[in-house]
Amino acid sequence: MAFMEYALAALSLHHLLVVTVGIVVGIALGAMPGLSSTFACAVMLPLTFTMPPVTALIFLGSVYMASTYGGSLSAILLNTPGTPQSIATTLDGFPMAKAGDGNLALSLACVASVVGGLVGVLALVAIAPPLARMALSFGPAEFFWLAIFGLTMIASLSEANLIKGLLSGLLGVLLSMVGIAVVSADTRFTFDLPALVGGVPIVPATIGLLCVPVVIDMVATKAQHMSMPLARSGFRLREALALCWRGRVNLGRSSLIGIFVGILPAAGGAIASLVAYTAALRSARPNERYGEGEPNGIIASESANNTTVGSGLVPTFVLGIPGTPPDAVILAAMLIHGLQIGPALFVQQGDIVFTFAAGMTIASLLMLPIGLAIGQYIYAAIIRTPKTVLAPLIALSTLLGGFAIQNSYVDVVVMLVLGITAWIIGRLGFPAAPIVLGLLLGPIAERGYSQAMMIGQATGNVTGMFFGRPLSQLIIACIVVALVLPYVFKWLVAKEVRSHAPAKH
Amino acid sequence: MIRSAPATARIVAFAGALAAATFMSHAPALASEYPTRAVTLTVGFGPGGPSDISARFLQRYFKEVTGQDLIIQNLPGGGGARSWSQMNQAAPDGYELTLVSLPHVVLQPVAASGVGYTFEDINSVLIYTSVPQVLAVPANSPIQTLEEFVAAAQAAPGAVTVGGTGVGGSNHSAWHLFNEAAGINTAYIPFADTATNNAALQGGHIAAAWTWTTQFAKGGGDGMRMLAVAAQERLDLFPDLPTVMELGIDMYDEAWWAIGVPEAMPEDVRRTVSAVFLEVMQEPGIAQDMIEAGYVPFVVEFDEVARVKGEIRDKYLPVAQALVE
Missing domain, CATH: 3.40.190.10 (Periplasmic binding protein-like II)
Incomplete structure (x- = not known):
């Protein structure tokens, strides 16, 4: 079989070494709060100039894949997402760790990441050209509705108080409007500070909103160590595999979501994992308690975000359009190495695509042992380290991360201001996660809305632009279901209770 | 008049490139003292776009010419405005440079208000390519x-x-x-x-x-x-x-990319930086690599930059004003 040849080419000692180094570097950078996957790839790019093209791609791909998993380590153990892709992982990962199942959560994240990684690579090899065309049917109106669908998650992120959750979400959308608007060139909310013309930088803002409050809390509470009991020691790999098998529908659905969101330009792993988490939550069985340490929450988030690694490369390879932010770095690497892009890549340089895919398959599989080992090692280290050491270390890593991405002090200030604000309003009951959601999805919704409006006005069919297209209708249906379903469930449960109630008498 | 101007500049550049193959002596004397460490080039757009990729070609050949690294620092935001509004705060020693897009820096300060810089704030020492x-x-x-x-x-x-x-x-x-x-x-x-x-x-x-x-x-x-x-x-x-x-439609419109420096940089340092990047652009292979990637390498040397920039400004200032209306 031809694939075996490519697999053998990828299995050379040289490639195995490159993959291993890529995974270790990727996990380490991804686990540091503040260092994103895009940053990890960009920092490693100059190292690839001397490598043969396919080796360079395999190396960058491994770094990307591993950093996406690496982000889950700090998400689970510290409640601070290491990369934006693992925002949704914190929601159930940290509660699991607090309940004594940190090692299980890590193994679960690793297994889900490996499955997602493999599904993404499979999508890349098997159905890249048709998939890329499908991504193109997403126009401005569909991006608008997709962002609105993502925003419905605010309702579930703020169970305690919906109004406060919505206000947080609005604050996020408001923050996303700072800077020069793409569609109008208006300069908004910059208060004449040149540093703000580019808008609120997303990665430092996300770190600030989600990580800084955690560090402050760590200092503000008395306990000497992170209070994480350990229910059972070991990797608990068998348990993780069993949970994944039980959640196979969720795993499949989340990977599919990862494929679709990954191939959309302007989305990426962070949005894929949030959408997958929302979908999992919407189809939850009554015994699943999302947000309180539900294993399926980790499965959804981590499989979806790692699937985007492969699927994001579909439009990158076929259309020359990066599917996710780190793919832009990979695109740059391809151009510098003189590779063809487009269907020609698959036809004329198919060996490169398939050797790369084989290399990424190996990287996904190697991530299991390496990821598990590093995960448990870090876990042990975090539990043993007193908070007086841990808190400054995390604070330092957060500060360095915020600074390193763009060598910008402004980013650090943004991070600290938003972080402290998030901690203060968090004490008043305003959750921080919806702010991040608004910040991520606000620009997509705004651009999609304005562009669809402009096209609709030019062609004289605004209503048809927003409501007349089949894909839009499908997403609108999902939004309606997402908003109505919880009430239907509540009503059904209430009816059930009522019908059983007379039995008590 | 506007059309002929970049054309002459192109001929100058082309002649310069030809000459370079035979007598490279005008640059290396200065280049031996600069750079002695890595140079940072801030790019005001994300990785993977046409601006970033043009800079990555420089990155590759800069290392071959000088033995030092050219570090690309992506600082996307505000359509490049974030990087240009900060470029005059860079150290004037030749180690902190900024990618400048023309006619972008003519259009943007007029078309959008409050971008934090004006065309006059932007200083460039070498135009290296057009698209x-x-x-x-x-x-x-x-x-x-x-x-x-x-x-x-x-x-x-x-x-x-x-x-x-x-x-x-x-x-x-x-x-x-x-x-x-x-x-x-x-x-x-x-x-x-x-x-x-x-x-x-x-x-x-x-x-x-x-x-x-x-x-x-x-x-x-x-x-x-x-x-x-x-x-x-x-x-x-x-x-x-x-x-x-x-x-039969009388228009053409290209973009040019230049090496930008902070205002405070002394002229001898500017000339040195310009000479080193000129040498990079004269490296065998870089022009062909960039042409194959869709660029039109187009070098305007130090002494010509101000004049060409002036012509670009004269052409695009009315365009910018029209875009506002």
Whole structure:
């Protein structure tokens, strides 16, 4: 079989070494709060100039894949997402760790990441050209509705108080409007500070909103160590595999979501994992308690975000359009190495695509042992380290991360201001996660809305632009279901209770 | 007059490149003292776009020429404004440089308010490449030629949608100049970056788009078709692609990229930096690599930069004012 040849080419000692180094570097950078996957790839790019093209791609791909998993380590153990892709992982990962199942959560994240990684690579090899065309049917109106669908998650992120959750979400959308608007060139909310013309930088803002409050809390509470009991020691790999098998529908659905969101330009792993988490939550069985340490929450988030690694490369390879932010770095690497892009890549340089895919398959599989080992090692280290050491270390890593991405002090200030604000309003009951959601999805919704409006006005069919297209209708249906379903469930449960109630008498 | 000016500059540059092959002596004397450590080049756009990739070619050859690293620092935001509003705060020692896009820095401060810099704040020491803009349609569009595009726009004034990157950028300017020259009215739809602009075109969500020749190099451009290039002459890379001008519409619109330095940098340092990057651009291989990637390497040396920049300003200032209205 031809694939075996490519697999053998990828299995050379040289490639195995490159993959291993890529995974270790990727996990380490991804686990540091503040260092994103895009940053990890960009920092490693100059190292690839001397490598043969396919080796360079395999190396960058491994770094990307591993950093996406690496982000889950700090998400689970510290409640601070290491990369934006693992925002949704914190929601159930940290509660699991607090309940004594940190090692299980890590193994679960690793297994889900490996499955997602493999599904993404499979999508890349098997159905890249048709998939890329499908991504193109997403126009401005569909991006608008997709962002609105993502925003419905605010309702579930703020169970305690919906109004406060919505206000947080609005604050996020408001923050996303700072800077020069793409569609109008208006300069908004910059208060004449040149540093703000580019808008609120997303990665430092996300770190600030989600990580800084955690560090402050760590200092503000008395306990000497992170209070994480350990229910059972070991990797608990068998348990993780069993949970994944039980959640196979969720795993499949989340990977599919990862494929679709990954191939959309302007989305990426962070949005894929949030959408997958929302979908999992919407189809939850009554015994699943999302947000309180539900294993399926980790499965959804981590499989979806790692699937985007492969699927994001579909439009990158076929259309020359990066599917996710780190793919832009990979695109740059391809151009510098003189590779063809487009269907020609698959036809004329198919060996490169398939050797790369084989290399990424190996990287996904190697991530299991390496990821598990590093995960448990870090876990042990975090539990043993007193908070007086841990808190400054995390604070330092957060500060360095915020600074390193763009060598910008402004980013650090943004991070600290938003972080402290998030901690203060968090004490008043305003959750921080919806702010991040608004910040991520606000620009997509705004651009999609304005562009669809402009096209609709030019062609004289605004209503048809927003409501007349089949894909839009499908997403609108999902939004309606997402908003109505919880009430239907509540009503059904209430009816059930009522019908059983007379039995008590 | 405007048209002839960059043409002369190009001849100067071409002669310079030829001369360089024979007598390289005018640069190395200074280059031996600079750089002694890594140099940072801030790029005001994200990785993977035409600006970033042009800088990555410099990065590769800079190392070969100087033995030092050229570190690319992406600082995207505000369509480049974030990097240009901060570039004068850089250390004037030659180790903190900024990529400058022309005519972007002419258009933006006029088209958008409060961007934090003016055209006069921007100092460049060497223009190193240009990229022509192309008008493209989806591959399955019924429009086959530029004449048909103009006819479609005349048949339904304001109803033909044309995409581009941002408001007050180069694509927007090409849209304006072409509409003026052809006497048509179309609807401009701004996108966040080149990638999303092209995706909307390939998906047929817009009828046409102004984009860059780089998007069609290296086998790219699947699902879209170029109608004409807004360059002054045909490109070697696409010999069959007509220019807008040869089809009887009097306009061309390219973007140029330059090495920008902070205002406080003394002239001798500026000359040294310029000389080193000139040497990088004269390295065998870089021009061919960039041509194959869709660029048109176009070097304007230190003493000519101010004049060429002045000509670019004179051409684009009225365009910027028209875009505001």
